Amino acid sequence: MVTSLPPRSTIPVEETWDLSSLYNSSDNFNLALESLEQEAEDLNQKFQGQIVNASTIILVLTDYMAFLEKLVLLSTHANLSASTDQTDDKAQLQSSKFGAAAAKIGSTLSFITSELLTLPKETVEQAIEESAEFNVFLKKLLRKKPYQLHPEAEKSLAAYSSTFNAPYGLYNTTKMVDMNFEDFEVNGQQYPLSYVSFEGDWEAEPDTEIRRAAFDAFSKKLKDYQHTTAKTYDIQLQTEKTTADLRGYDSIFDYLLFNQEVNRSLYDRQIDLITKELAPHMQKYAKLLQKVHGLDRMTFADLKISLDPSYEPEITVEESKQYIDDALAIMGPDYIEMVDRSYSERWIDFAQNKGKSTGAFCSSPYGNHPYILISWTGRMNEVFVLAHELGHAGHFYNANREQNILNARPSLYFIEAPSTMNEMLVANHLLKNSGDLKFKRWVISSIVARTYYHNFVTHLLEAAYQRKVYERIDAGQSVNAGILNTIKRSVLEEFWGDAVDITDGAELTWMRQPHYYLGLYPYTYSAGLTISTQVSKRILNEGQPAVDEWLEVLKAGGTKSPVELAQMAGVDITTEQPLRDTISYIGELVDELVRLTNEIEAE
Structure with a gap:
């Protein structure tokens, strides 16, 4: 509860x-x-x-x-x-x-x-x-x-x-200090609500009536702050546009992509290909969720539910360590020593408390060890989240030891590859040890619902929305809450088609992510996961040689461009093929979920 x-x-x-x-x-x-x-x-x-x-x-x-x-x-x-x-x-x-x-x-x-x-x-x-x-x-x-x-x-x-930098701070103050959520009521019972509890629990609540009521209550509170948040965001956008113009960049996109060391074509490719070619697979997944849960209609508020809630094990912090140690053991003893130290030396903040930042992140200061923030809910899903952040930690644990402070940090384009790699290693480990049909379905649904949904859908749709916003700003225009709501709704409707009912409140999801204050960040999640999907396949097929090459990539830090780092790991991101292969792989996972569900229901 x-x-x-x-x-x-x-x-x-x-x-x-x-x-x-x-x-x-x-x-x-x-x-x-x-x-x-x-x-x-x-x-x-x-x-x-x-x-x-x-x-x-x-x-x-x-x-x-x-x-x-x-x-x-x-x-x-x-x-x-x-x-x-x-x-x-x-x-x-x-x-x-x-x-x-x-x-x-x-x-x-x-x-x-x-x-x-x-x-x-x-x-x-x-x-x-x-x-x-x-x-x-x-x-x-x-x-x-x-x-x-x-x-x-x-x-x-x-x-x-x-x-x-003030808009980012103002956004967080609005979100974490001023925005207090009232309890919501279902059938005469009161339920407490907060940013953390909604994103960590209520979004995945199996009871449809409670889940949708939580979504409505959460959206109602967001709506109260939409105009302040939109004005805060517009200040950020206008600052970036002014800076791009002052420095002589051709566009705000060129300015924001410059330090990422990639051109506009790599950026546009991620958004265009995924929006077009992944959408049918995810619509099939949404319809599967609707069928399994017997929903009258599939709404935006239902997209985070588990395919089989009875197979969502509760897990303690202590138990998570064994899962992660086993899954990441292939990375070698030095890497596992880092993981173990992160627990024993309290590098991780697990607490759920009032005023704490939402989501999860890893900070890796040069000359010290990494720190990870997470709000532990006890859901098995958290193992994937923690493995993700430990992927960032392992990246900079290696890079900071091998490179000087000026060379340690790679391009933002590559930053999510080591983190999503760890999610893939956890998934592969669990799949290898799953004989039971229901457990296998739970593992695959976790890969789709956590790893790929989060990085290839949530963040990608943020990127598609963000691109439309920047196109307005580049044309000398501004934004307000109404415009942002309209853009966000149009992106969601285009991707989900008739498979999902984009109910009132869905358009406010632009208010939920701090990524928009960090430049062209959202699309890099899918870029990183494209690389890590391909490398994780190599590790499955080739074993230690592929692991050794990946560790050398981590140690390289920022001494290579994203294209060069990917090449070191055996992936050519100058072509569409890695992305197309990854989208195809997601489609295969969804098809496998449909097959397993039919088999389970036929028993």
Whole structure:
């Protein structure tokens, strides 16, 4: 039974993460922040106007790299402290204080990039030849040269960075602090509702009347905040458009895709092919859900239900560790040691509490271990979620050890490949150990409903919606709640056709995702899963050689482009074939679910 969320102060410590390896007190945090602000001034005094040749390039980047390692730890502590309780004034003020200081630091040190890019290209290329440590960073920097502004303009923009980031913070405040959900009632009984309980429990509630009532109550509260949230989002969009224009990009898409190191064709391909070719498979899946559950009609509120709720085992945190250890054992002892440490050393925040960020994420600060946020519901589905986040952790656990801080982070396009890979490994492990028809159906339905639905449907439809929004912004227009609702509804109706009734409230799902404040992020989930689906097949068929190649990909970090990283793993994403193969594989899974259901019902 879902209960009201408790305040953070009442949560048992073992359900929370331990941030003390970052900073063990607010006093130490404040002292470190003050020290770093002074260090930024010292770097400015030491190097501004002095970056004139290859040797001084190497000197300034050596000091800058050491500086960034300290900055990352402060940033991580500020963000993670705030993420577990948006109602904690102390944590929120600390986060705001860091944001202001980081903006000042960024402005103080903006001269580094400006001076590097005003040097003759030959000078930078000489530094690239002389320093293996910085050659990747400098090559990427040279790509930015056409879009670099005057040093004083860069300094001013850096000073405003906390203001430019404000919409994301405002979105979270609206969502996690101001938005309080009343209980909803079904047949005279009251049920508690919150963001976490809706997305973690009520969306998958087997009782149709309760599930749909929860959806209606949840949507009603979202609607109360639609205009504020739309205005917040429009500020984000207009800021991005202004930045793209100022820097001279041809479009807002070119600006947002630049750092991803992929062109528009790879972006459009993910959205266009999946929208067109995956839709029939998912419509068949929706109709299967409707048939099995005996629903009068299939509504948007019914799409997250389990195919067989009786085969949704409850699972404790302790039990999840054994599942994950067994499933990921193929990755080797070093990887499993990381997984085990994440439990024993409290890298994971499992708690459900009021004010906590929704969903799940992994933060992997350079020079420290990863941290994972999740709201544990006890559903078996959480094993896939946790494996996903441990995939991010394993990626940066390897990359951070092998690369310097400037080279560790790969393109956003590739970022979801290691995470979704772990979901595939869990699925493959469970399938290998499933003899019972119902258990096999439950495993396959988990792959479809969790791994592929989440990454290839939920996030992909976000991407299709987001593209339509950016097309408006690129044309010099703005958005409001009515426009966003209309766009979202049209995307949902196009994908689901007559298989799903897009009921009132479905159009408000644009309000639920923070991804829209992170650039062109949503489509990268399907891009990453396309890569990991192909690599997981290789691991199934080839075993250790494919695993070894994948581990080398993880260690490469950001030293290669997404195309090169995929090639290292044996996948050619310059063609449509990997994506078409993945869509075909999803279709085969859905067909298998239909076959198994018919076989089970015939018994």
